[in-house]
Amino acid sequence: MNEINTNMVPFPKLNFLASSFSPFGICGFSKVSNAMSRKDNxxxxxxxxxxLVKIDPMEADSALIAAMLIGRGEYSVTVMRKYVDILQNKAPFQHWSRKCIKIGLCGVAPNGLDYSMLALFNTSTITNLFDYVSSHYQKLLRRKAHIHHYTEVQGFEFDHFNECQNIIATVTDHYEEIKKSKTEAIPRLESDVFC
Structure with a gap:
């Protein structure tokens, strides 16, 4: 778990990960899942x-900050490296995050399958989810729906609702900042500086 935090969270407040899994299936229907190739996976x-959350990590106008691919079963380092190359070329990475892809291998496949893959993405498209949740949160707050459950708790004040809303807005702003950042030209250091 510590490795995920180290590799997937380049900035302290940008620690929201989206996950996906393939193949999705029901126990007993593994023949369908095994017919799928590893590349399809x-x-x-x-x-x-x-x-597993309603976002698109490959959305063209987003910024992919980091990614992790974990293969279970019949995967090799060579195959995973090919997937990393594909992801680096196709995904909307920031200029500084193109190399922020971690791979993991587990030789034991899930029950009934030959292989499966889990992917984790730290992407700016998570803000779509935040906006959606925030809009519903505001509706409930305006109607004062279910607020009595919280305000009756000792030490909880109504201001905590606004504070939570501000935290979501701040995190959204941080992700939007990353998405809007452009490539900055950094002049190379002169070799005589170190002499």
Whole structure:
């Protein structure tokens, strides 16, 4: 778990990860899942239909900050390296985050399958989810729906609701900042500086 935090969170407040898994299946229907190729498995983990939250990590106008691919079963380092190369070329990474892809291998496949893949993405498209949740949160707050459950708790004040809303807005702003950042030209250091 510590490795995930180290590799997937380049900035302290940008620690919201989206996950996807492939193949999705029901116990007893493994023949369908095993018919899928490993490459299809990889593409499914990158598609928005396999995300466990409603986002698209490959959305063109987003910024992918970091990614992790974990293969279980019949995967090799060479195959995973090919997937990393594909992801680096196709995904909307920031200029500084293109190399922020971690891979993991587990030789034991899930029960009934030959292989599976889990992908984790730290992406600016998570702000779509934050906006969606925030809008519903504001509706409930305006109607004062279920607020009495919280305000009756000792030490909880109504201001905590506004504070939570501000935290979500701040995190959204941080992700938007990353998305809007452009490539900065950093002049190379002269070799005589170190002499």
């Amino acid at each position: 990889f593409w499914n983990t990158c598609s928005k239909s396999n995300q």
